[in-house]
Amino acid sequence: MPVIPSAPSEIDKVRPHDVADAIACRNDRPVTGVPADLPRPQVVVWFLVALIVIHTVALGALLPYAFVWWGVPLVLLGNFIFGSLGINLGFHRMLTHKAVAFPRMLERLWVLCGVCCLEGSPLWWACVHRIHHQHSDARADPHSPKESFFWGHMQWIYIADPRQHSLATYAKYVPDLANDPFLRWLHRRHTWAVVYAAHAVLIAAIGFGIGALVTDTTAAAVRFGTQVFVWGVLVRTVYVWHVTWLVNSAAHRWGYRNYDTADRSRNNVVVALLTNGEGWHNNHHATPRACSQGHRWWEIDLTFTAVRLMQLIGLARDVIPVQAVTRAAAMGTRNEPER
Numbered sequence: 344m345p346v347i348p349s350a351p352s353e354i355d356k357v358r359p360h361d362v363a364d365a366i367a368c369r370n371d372r373p374v375t376g377v378p379a380d381l382p383r384p385q386v387v388v389w390f391l392v393a394l395i396v397i398h399t400v401a402l403g404a405l406l407p408y409a410f411v412w413w414g415v416p417l418v419l420l421g422n423f424i425f426g427s428l429g430i431n432l433g434f435h436r437m438l439t440h441k442a443v444a445f446p447r448m449l450e451r452l453w454v455l456c457g458v459c460c461l462e463g464s465p466l467w468w469a470c471v472h473r474i475h476h477q478h479s480d481a482r483a484d485p486h487s488p489k490e491s492f493f494w495g496h497m498q499w500i501y502i503a504d505p506r507q508h509s510l511a512t513y514a515k516y517v518p519d520l521a522n523d524p525f526l527r528w529l530h531r532r533h534t535w536a537v538v539y540a541a542h543a544v545l546i547a548a549i550g551f552g553i554g555a556l557v558t559d560t561t562a563a564a565v566r567f568g569t570q571v572f573v574w575g576v577l578v579r580t581v582y583v584w585h586v587t588w589l590v591n592s593a594a595h596r597w598g599y600r601n602y603d604t605a606d607r608s609r610n611n612v613v614v615a616l617l618t619n620g621e622g623w624h625n626n627h628h629a630t631p632r633a634c635s636q637g638h639r640w641w642e643i644d645l646t647f648t649a650v651r652l653m654q655l656i657g658l659a660r661d662v663i664p665v666q667a668v669t670r671a672a673a674m675g676t677r678n679e680p681e682r
């Protein structure tokens with residue numbers, strides 16, 4: 344997901360209230376101070392430029408100097424560590440839906456892994472996602488692909504949405520999370536982007552260090568370090584972006600449905616495989632609080648497998664089970680009728 348300008352640094356002013364409604368994505372209290380109707384779409388130019396630059400530089404991985412076959416498993420490993428444990432588990436299931444809890448240090452580790460995906464501050468990410476659950480595929484959904492696949496996939500990211508920068512929106516949707524000093528620190532002054540840059544430098548340094556140990560010349564060490572950086576940071580970042588975005592786009596258009604939810608969510612096998620479990624999106628919309636997103640035996644959810652393993656050794660607790668979902672309950676997962 345996206346890099347979007349933070350909300351005002353007065354994020355500290357958000358006080359917890361209506362927490363239960365916010366977590367359940369059923370808060371009907373209107374957001375004040377935000378225009379009822381969205382203004383004409385405005386492109387956030389600097390962000391569009393950053394997206395194009397990062398995609399272009401990542402394509403440099405295909406040049407003979409940077410191309411290596413071990414780059415592919417490196418990307419997949421990075422996708423699991425940063426994408427699955429950081430975004431799926433940390434940002435999505437743990438922060439946004441409170442589907443599982445961890446000891447404080449581990450909780451922060453998952454959040455930091457998510458920050459290393461350059462998908463915005465965890466507060467902003469959770470806020471946008473709770474809006475999505477409350478208004479899935481209705482007009483107020485920030486990224487429904489109903490009108491166009493491209494809008495739901497990545498266009499919405501670089502089009503300004505004043506709701507996402509209003510303190511009132513944060514107060515309404517993430518009052519519980521905005522009370523956490525660590526999350527506020529990451530949110531203020533784009534600290535999350537600084538953390539991302541620091542992790543990129545660290546991975547590059549590790550790459551050059553290993554290069555110095557396993558090669559004979561300085562030129563070879565520099566080349567090895569560059570390859571680690573290009574595949575382990577740039578290509579992995581772009582890969583995790585697109586598989587995350589596919590949940591918003593493809594998994595709201597193509598696939599099958601286990602539940603007759605009021606939105607257009609689908610279980611998409613390809614997206615589920617690419618994201619290690621997030622593609623069972625119709626299951627997720629039917630039971631957003633449940634930690635597991637695979638509801639049939641063959642709906643593999645490796646992110647949840649990691650949770651189960653951590654639960655077995657006593658690290659994960661308060662794992663919310665999949666409850667029996669009636670059609671009425673599933674229909675109730677969104678408050679606003681589709682328009």
Ligand SMILES: [Zn+2]
Nearest residue numbers: 479591608624
């Ligand atoms: Zn969705």
Ligand SMILES: [Zn+2]
Nearest residue numbers: 472476627631
């Ligand atoms: Zn969700």
